[in-house]
Amino acid sequence: MLDSLEDLVSALTKLPSIGRKSAWRLALYLMERPESEVRYLADTIAAVRQKVRRCTACFNYSEQExxxxxxxxxxxxxxxxxxxxxxxxxxxxxxxxxxxxxxxxxxxxxxxxxxxxxxxxxxxxxxxxxxxxxxxxxxxxxxxxxxxxxxxxxxxxxxxxxxxxxxxxxxxxxxxxxxxxxxxxxxxxxxxxxxxxxxxxxxxxxx
Ligand SMILES: [Zn+2]
CATH class of the missing domain: 3.40.1360.10 (Dna Topoisomerase Vi A Subunit; Chain: A, domain 2)
Incomplete structure (x- = not known):
């Protein structure tokens, strides 16, 4: 099998409630989408991860202090x-x-x-x-x-x-x-x- 596809599947199985079967379905779905759409998804995830932090008062997620x-x-x-x-x-x-x-x-x-x-x-x-x-x-x-x-x-x-x-x-x-x-x-x-x-x-x- 394709190594990079396998990598994606094993990354997806780390998400909650995603087993191998669902991970394969998602991975194959993403392969069918236009590259721009997949890139937008990946960029959005990366941007959220970078911008969102913990509120220093209550520890909820926040984009501000x-x-x-x-x-x-x-x-x-x-x-x-x-x-x-x-x-x-x-x-x-x-x-x-x-x-x-x-x-x-x-x-x-x-x-x-x-x-x-x-x-x-x-x-x-x-x-x-x-x-x-x-x-x-x-x-x-x-x-x-x-x-x-x-x-x-x-x-x-x-x-x-x-x-x-x-x-x-x-x-x-x-x-x-x-x-x-x-x-x-x-x-x-x-x-x-x-x-x-x-x-x-x-x-x-x-x-
Ligand atoms: Zn807060």
């Missing part, structure tokens, strides 16, 4: 929703009801996989809280066991901070990542929040 959400005058800066990854910001923004800010952790605590607290953006979260003006932190993580571990950790590190800590009232489906939760469930989960008991040691966190 501070992202559009953080710099918007119409957002409620007293609210911070802590999420796992930038995709979650897009998911919540698409649901269209949330008006606060975000904090992207960059992953979930998973000691078995070597993801410890030092590898995530907790220090910056604490810094943001200490600069003042934040009245509530919403734990906006999914329903996986790593999400639960991370939620417990957040509740613990925030328990002595002068801030209300809440989480989604309606438990998200067990094991489900935020991006797979439908918009209605997500909107309800965000609007019906419950306070996290200080120290949050067990499953019951309602007050």
């Amino acid at each position: 501070i992202c559009a959400v953080c710099s918007s005058l119409s957002r409620d800066k007293s609210l911070i929703c802590v999420v796992e990854k930038p995709t979650d910001v897009f998911t919540i923004e698409n649901a269209g009801r949330y008006r606060g800010l975000y904090h992207v952790l960059g992953g979930l605590l998973s000691p078995l996989n070597g993801i410890t607290a030092e590898k995530l953006q907790f220090p910056r979260l604490m810094e943001r809280l200490r600069t003042g003006g934040v009245g509530e932190v919403i734990i906006g993580l999914g329903g996986s066991s790593d999400a639960e571990t991370t939620s417990l950790y957040i509740a613990r590190i925030l328990k002595d901070e002068n801030v209300r800590v809440t989480r989604f009232a309606r438990g998200l489906p067990a094991g489900l990542e935020l991006e797979h939760v439908d918009q209605l469930t997500l909107t309800q989960a965000l609007s019906e929040r419950i306070d996290v008991v200080r120290g949050w040691g067990g499953g019951s966190s309602a007050v």
Whole structure:
């Protein structure tokens, strides 16, 4: 087989949800397109990768030092929703009801996989809280066991901070990542929040 085509296929299989069969289909499709179109696609990917960086405040993707959400005058800066990854910001923004800010952790605590607290953006979260003006932190993580571990950790590190800590009232489906939760469930989960008991040691966190 053609080596360069094989290279493209193996590069495409590195994308999420793309198996070898789909990769072959995509590669052969690209071979059929005009060269200008394929070049435009490649250039666009390269340009995005070069231009887009992390917002220095919330770690969401941004083309500026501070992202559009953080710099918007119409957002409620007293609210911070802590999420796992930038995709979650897009998911919540698409649901269209949330008006606060975000904090992207960059992953979930998973000691078995070597993801410890030092590898995530907790220090910056604490810094943001200490600069003042934040009245509530919403734990906006999914329903996986790593999400639960991370939620417990957040509740613990925030328990002595002068801030209300809440989480989604309606438990998200067990094991489900935020991006797979439908918009209605997500909107309800965000609007019906419950306070996290200080120290949050067990499953019951309602007050
Ligand atoms: Zn930001």
